[in-house]
Amino acid sequence: MGPGVPALEGARPHERVLRRDRASQPRxxxxxxxxxxxxxxxxxxxxxxxxxRDPELPVSVVDLGLIxxxxxxxxxxxxxxxxxxxxxxxxxxxxxxxxxRLLREPGVHEVVIHxxxxxxxxxxxxxxxxxRVLRSYGIAA
Amino acid sequence: xxxxxxxxELSPAxxxxxxxxxxxxxxxxRLLGMRYAEWILGAPELEAxxxxxxxxxxxxxxxxxxxxxxxxxxxxVDRLEHGREPAEYCSLEALDLPPxxxxxxxxxxxxxxxxxxxxxxxLLGSAYAPLAQRVEKLLEEERFHAAHGAAWLRRLARxxxxxxxxxxxxxxxxxxxxxxxxxxxxxxxxxLREAGVVNATGSALRARYLERIAPxxxxxxxxxxxxxxxxPDFAGFDEARRRVSxxxxxxxxxxxxxxxxxxxxxxx
Numbered sequence: 001m002g003p004g005v006p007a008l009e010g011a012r013p014h015e016r017v018l019r020r021d022r023a024s025q026p027r028x029x030x031x032x033x034x035x036x037x038x039x040x041x042x043x044x045x046x047x048x049x050x051x052x053r054d055p056e057l058p059v060s061v062v063d064l065g066l067i068x069x070x071x072x073x074x075x076x077x078x079x080x081x082x083x084x085x086x087x088x089x090x091x092x093x094x095x096x097x098x099x100x101r102l103l104r105e106p107g108v109h110e111v112v113i114h115x116x117x118x119x120x121x122x123x124x125x126x127x128x129x130x131x132r133v134l135r136s137y138g139i140a141a
Numbered sequence: 142x143x144x145x146x147x148x149x150e151l152s153p154a155x156x157x158x159x160x161x162x163x164x165x166x167x168x169x170x171r172l173l174g175m176r177y178a179e180w181i182l183g184a185p186e187l188e189a190x191x192x193x194x195x196x197x198x199x200x201x202x203x204x205x206x207x208x209x210x211x212x213x214x215x216x217x218v219d220r221l222e223h224g225r226e227p228a229e230y231c232s233l234e235a236l237d238l239p240p241x242x243x244x245x246x247x248x249x250x251x252x253x254x255x256x257x258x259x260x261x262x263x264l265l266g267s268a269y270a271p272l273a274q275r276v277e278k279l280l281e282e283e284r285f286h287a288a289h290g291a292a293w294l295r296r297l298a299r300x301x302x303x304x305x306x307x308x309x310x311x312x313x314x315x316x317x318x319x320x321x322x323x324x325x326x327x328x329x330x331x332x333l334r335e336a337g338v339v340n341a342t343g344s345a346l347r348a349r350y351l352e353r354i355a356p357x358x359x360x361x362x363x364x365x366x367x368x369x370x371x372x373p374d375f376a377g378f379d380e381a382r383r384r385v386s387x388x389x390x391x392x393x394x395x396x397x398x399x400x401x402x403x404x405x406x407x408x409x
Contacts, residue, residue: 085198086202086203086205086278086279087198087200087203087205089198117274117275117277118277
């Protein structure tokens with residue numbers, strides 16, 4: 001880490017005003033910041049990210065629970081993304097994989113990724129499917 | 142579960158103090174990560190070596206998050222990370238020199254890391270939202286560091302007189318400076334507390350810290366450091382950098398931390 005890795009994004013304007021309800025889980029149609037989008041329009045985006053695997057584990061970033069929200073405003077998509085650890089060595093890979101996959105969706109021309117740490121990621125944030133896959137590989141989940 | 146942090150506009154004084162505090166924590170964590178890393182292949186057991194690798198990774202992760210916050214406060218983050226001389230660092234004085242032996246490292250792990258964590262805990266629910274939104278994750282990762290430091294300190298304390306004796310010197314050297322590092326009860330500290338950026342400063346932080354490490358010190362027997370003075374000597378203490386010494390860490394370590402040999406590989 002450190003040298004050789006691009007600087008992280010600092011706090012974002014929306015972080016100054018938003019403290020997510022800690023009990024909230026990512027869900028279809030998470031609150032749209034910049035317009036009204038129906039859950040059915042977001043659904044393909046969540047499904048697209050189910051194809052993005054964590055570089056170290058045989059699980060998608062969705063099933064690992066790293067995606068906290070997806071918002072769409074026309075051709076622009078915003079993603080709230082967290083990581084399992086602050087010293088995650090794969091941050092840049094995951095960010096680029098998420099961006100690259102969403103840009104392949106019809107009508108998506110811009111992807112903005114917000115790095116969020118609140119609430120902190122824990123194993124409880126994995127989906128049942130994520131747990132099942134990890135257990136099948138002999139990883140405690 | 143802390144209540145949602147209110148959003149506040151910091152006064153210029155509180156803003157400066159917030160910026161300095163973030164830099165103190167970021168620099169200290171970057172140094173501490175390097176000190177842990179120096180023992181990745183030198184610890185007495187493979188498990189301890191792996192623990193040092195994990196703790197180094199955590200500390201550098203925390204430092205990376207903290208440096209990134211300074212962009213909002215007007216800093217040139219690239220210069221902070223890659224362009225400063227040792228004397229410009231604001232890291233814990235206890236980290237200025239590489240640990241000479243394993244007991245030295247254990248004291249850093251058990252006491253210096255605990256001082257940083259005590260300061261971080263005072264940021265829970267901070268009115269400065271970017272800190273509030275990151276500190277829980279940091280503290281969660283620190284739990285293992287505390288357990289590791291405590292386990293090794295106890296192990297050395299119980300391993301007989303000679304092992305216990307190796308702790309006396311580093312403990313006696315480290316503790317007064319760590320207590321001083323938590324800072325004076327100054328107007329500057331009060332401004333930070335009144336703005337809601339931190340929930341404790343100075344003496345209150347020292348009390349929390351002593352409570353945290355009391356069980357460890359109780360086990361040390363004749364290796365226990367002399368009772369810490371109730372009030373540290375703040376003569377010559379630079380409150381912004383939290384240091385008395387005007388030198389910084391050793392030059393070789395700073396060169397590695399800056400990544401002097403890696404600049405050509407830095408990518409945008």
